Amino acid sequence: MNKLIKKFLKDKNLDFFILSNNDEFSSEYAPDSEKRVEYISNFTGSNAVIIFCQKGKNAFFTDGRYTNQARQEIDSEKFEIFDLSTMSWQKFLQNFPDSQIGFDPKLHNIYEIVQLQKNHPNLFPIKNPIDNIWQNDIERPRPKAKKAEVFIHDLKFCGESWQNKLKKIQQNIKNNETLILNCPNSIAWLFNIRAHDINHIPAALIYALIEKESAKLFIDKSRLNKISPNYLENIEIYPPQLLLEKIQQNQNQNFITDFSQCNFAIYQFLQKNNIIFRHNPNPCILLKAKKNPIEVAGAKACHQEDSIAVNKLLSWIEENKNNDICEISVAQKLLEFRRERKYFIEESFPTISAFGSNGAIIHYHPKQKTNKKIKGNGLFLLDSGGNYLNGTTDVTRTIAIGNPTTEQKINFTLVLKGHIRLAIAKFPKSTTGGALDALARFDLWQEGKNYAHGTGHGVGNFLSVHEGPQSISSRISSIILEEGMILSNEPGYYVDNEYGIRIENLMIVKEFNENFLEFETLTSVPIDINLVEFSILTEYEKKWLKNYNTNSYL
Ligand SMILES: [Mn+2]
Numbered sequence: 001m002n003k004l005i006k007k008f009l010k011d012k013n014l015d016f017f018i019l020s021n022n023d024e025f026s027s028e029y030a031p032d033s034e035k036r037v038e039y040i041s042n043f044t045g046s047n048a049v050i051i052f053c054q055k056g057k058n059a060f061f062t063d064g065r066y067t068n069q070a071r072q073e074i075d076s077e078k079f080e081i082f083d084l085s086t087m088s089w090q091k092f093l094q095n096f097p098d099s100q101i102g103f104d105p106k107l108h109n110i111y112e113i114v115q116l117q118k119n120h121p122n123l124f125p126i127k128n129p130i131d132n133i134w135q136n137d138i139e140r141p142r143p144k145a146k147k148a149e150v151f152i153h154d155l156k157f158c159g160e161s162w163q164n165k166l167k168k169i170q171q172n173i174k175n176n177e178t179l180i181l182n183c184p185n186s187i188a189w190l191f192n193i194r195a196h197d198i199n200h201i202p203a204a205l206i207y208a209l210i211e212k213e214s215a216k217l218f219i220d221k222s223r224l225n226k227i228s229p230n231y232l233e234n235i236e237i238y239p240p241q242l243l244l245e246k247i248q249q250n251q252n253q254n255f256i257t258d259f260s261q262c263n264f265a266i267y268q269f270l271q272k273n274n275i276i277f278r279h280n281p282n283p284c285i286l287l288k289a290k291k292n293p294i295e296v297a298g299a300k301a302c303h304q305e306d307s308i309a310v311n312k313l314l315s316w317i318e319e320n321k322n323n324d325i326c327e328i329s330v331a332q333k334l335l336e337f338r339r340e341r342k343y344f345i346e347e348s349f350p351t352i353s354a355f356g357s358n359g360a361i362i363h364y365h366p367k368q369k370t371n372k373k374i375k376g377n378g379l380f381l382l383d384s385g386g387n388y389l390n391g392t393t394d395v396t397r398t399i400a401i402g403n404p405t406t407e408q409k410i411n412f413t414l415v416l417k418g419h420i421r422l423a424i425a426k427f428p429k430s431t432t433g434g435a436l437d438a439l440a441r442f443d444l445w446q447e448g449k450n451y452a453h454g455t456g457h458g459v460g461n462f463l464s465v466h467e468g469p470q471s472i473s474s475r476i477s478s479i480i481l482e483e484g485m486i487l488s489n490e491p492g493y494y495v496d497n498e499y500g501i502r503i504e505n506l507m508i509v510k511e512f513n514e515n516f517l518e519f520e521t522l523t524s525v526p527i528d529i530n531l532v533e534f535s536i537l538t539e540y541e542k543k544w545l546k547n548y549n550t551n552s553y554l
Contacts, residue, residue: 001040002058002078008129009054018089019130020052024106024263025184025205028466029197029349036130039140041074045149045363049089050079061089063364064452068496072370081198085452091467094119103264104128110267110279112260119431125268147359148195149226150204150219153462155192158392159294162191169283170212177208178250179280180257185463186284187217194221194462200349201464202387207243211253218243226313244269255279269450285469288460290484291508295461298390299486299508301524302343306386306393307524308554309337309344313382314399314525317374321401324372327366328354330382333416338386347391348465355380355401359500362453362492377402378530379412379499385465394465394488396504399528408465410495412501412531417443418491419503422455422472426518430480433472433487440472449493456487459506481517485509503527524552 009017023034028046037048045066051059060079062070064316067083074081093101097119104473105113105125117123119254134142155161169190173179181187184203188194204223208215216236224237238246248268255270255277270277273517289297313334317325331353338344354364355372359381364370376378378401385394398412418440425439433456438445440455456472459465464530469479481487505523512518526549534542 001253005052005129006054012102013100015054015096016100016101017052017129018101018103019052020107021048022107023184026109026261027198028464029198029200031146033145039134040130043070043073043081046068049093059092068361081088092117102126105265105268106263108264110262110264112263145464146197147220147223150193150195150223152227152231153192153194157298157462158192159249159292163189166215168287169210172283173210173212175212176254177491178253178255180255180262181208181210182263183261183282185460186282186288188463189288189304190284202462206240209246216246241412248273251275258282258371289458289470290482291461291486296508297482302388302391303393303522308394309341310525311336311554324373326371327355328371331366334384336493343389345387345389348387348394352383354500356499357497360496360498361496374401379408379501381500381502383502383504387462388464392460392462392465394459394504395523395525397525398501398503400530404531408499409531409533413533413536414443414447415491415493415501415503415539419489420541422489423507423519423521426512426516428516432478432480433470434474434478437472437474444493451492451494455491456489459486481509483509483511483517524554526552529532
């Protein structure tokens with residue numbers, strides 16, 4: 001396969017081809033039919049870019065969560081692995097400013113390519129060579145794209161009619177403007193519809209065009225059989241392949257779209273047809289992030305349900321620790337317990353069930369080849385979540401199997417201190433998530449320790465477990481935290497090849513007083529006190545822990 005790509009590059013006179021792990025919607029969990037990086041390299045993580053080189057080794061880029069995993073999964077003869085935090089693929093290409101570079105315009109957002117064009121005059125959108133190879137592969141045929149039936153997300157779970165939401169969006173659109181939406185999560189939220197096109201995120205992979213007085217959805221009509229024809233009253237429905245045609249028919253309109261989401265293929269089309277367009281931040285994002293009172297109530301209820309499942313699992317581990325349990329069997333049992341809970345639909349992401357050294361692989365998912373028995377002495381890290389009709393959950397617990405070492409206890413306690421510091425924080429209105437990140441790291445930093453991931457991400461309502469714009473991270477958190485936003489609180493600590501520690505709860509932002517906000521923790525799963533080094537906790541922290549655990553045995 002590598003040879004085929006090298007030949008392709010030579011034939012096309014290209015030095016490089018950039019392959020991103022995205023689909024045309026930048027889905028976090030690309031559908032199987034779009035997993036080109038996995039097909040070509042065996043890498044199963046969600047974030048990766050490969051730069052295929054006509055000469056020499058190809059370059060493989062992923063972030064700190066996945067570098068260990070990449071080393072295990074991909075062929076180091078063919079790929080050199082880079083950590084995106086120290087070497088981005090853009091920086092890599094900067095060493096070759098005059099090179100001829102090909103890319104698939106559907107798999108990159110507009111910003112990404114516009115930035116790249118500044119340094120690389122010879123950058124060419126081309127037909128993806130991997131698609132050709134995959135299409136002709138009889139041994140590993142390319143899966144068909146899944147087009148699932150659409151269903152309604154009931155008003156009792158979403159709390160606001162789509163007509164209302166649409167009105168709010170249309171208020172900010174000018175008469176001669178058309179908004180292009182290619183963000184499936186936003187469309188799902190806006191029209192209160194869901195579908196299982198991909199695992200873990202119940203959104204249909206579709207486009208929409210929104211105008212001042214009208215709206216168009218691009219979706220096969222057959223997918224709407226389950227919902228009443230009156231439901232999407234006044235919304236025009238077109239087959240997906242008519243998107244560009246409809247844009248062209250309205251070419252006198254000014255088009256607006258979010259350049260950080262919209263793919264470059266659409267940009268190319270607009271440019272080619274001399275259609276006027278500009279960047280506009282996706283207006284759904286912030287409205288979606290601030291949960292309404294019904295969504296807040298749903299989030300609390302589904303967290304109670306989900307916490308019961310995790311509580312049951314922790315007791316089950318305790319009872320079965322001498323019964324040959326392993327990472328995979330624990331993850332399966334947890335799914336069984338979740339399936340018993342009210343409104344549970346599916347896991348919100350693949351469960352991270354990691355014992356011992358596997359815990360140091362930040363986004364590890366057990367496979368037959370790596371599956372460890374959970375026995376002897378070691379730390380067991382379990383990060384999992386559920387998508388419920390009334391909300392989305394995400395929780396991590398690290399528990400001691402056998403006897404933990406003093407070092408493990410101290411590190412766990414430093415992580416716990418950071419978790420508590422953030423959980424109890426009160427902060428002025430207009431504080432950004434970035435400003436709070438150091439709270440969770442402070443105690444680790446004092447010991448010269450840190451973790452290579454963000455502290456908190458936003459969470460959807462029966463949608464994506466990772467949903468912006470808010471986050472708690474030193475890198476990209478210029479968004480002000482507002483009432484009703486849900487965030488994770490998940491500091492950790494990792495020792496490569498030995499163990500991993502992470503403590504994660506979800507929290508909701510609420511008012512503390514007129515000028516200040518605070519968090520309310522939603523997750524109720526006890527923290528393992530066998531891992532706590534009480535001598536380094538303050539009296540206040542001890543009290544917090546006791547109180548939290550007392551209220552968390554469900
Ligand atoms: Mn999380």
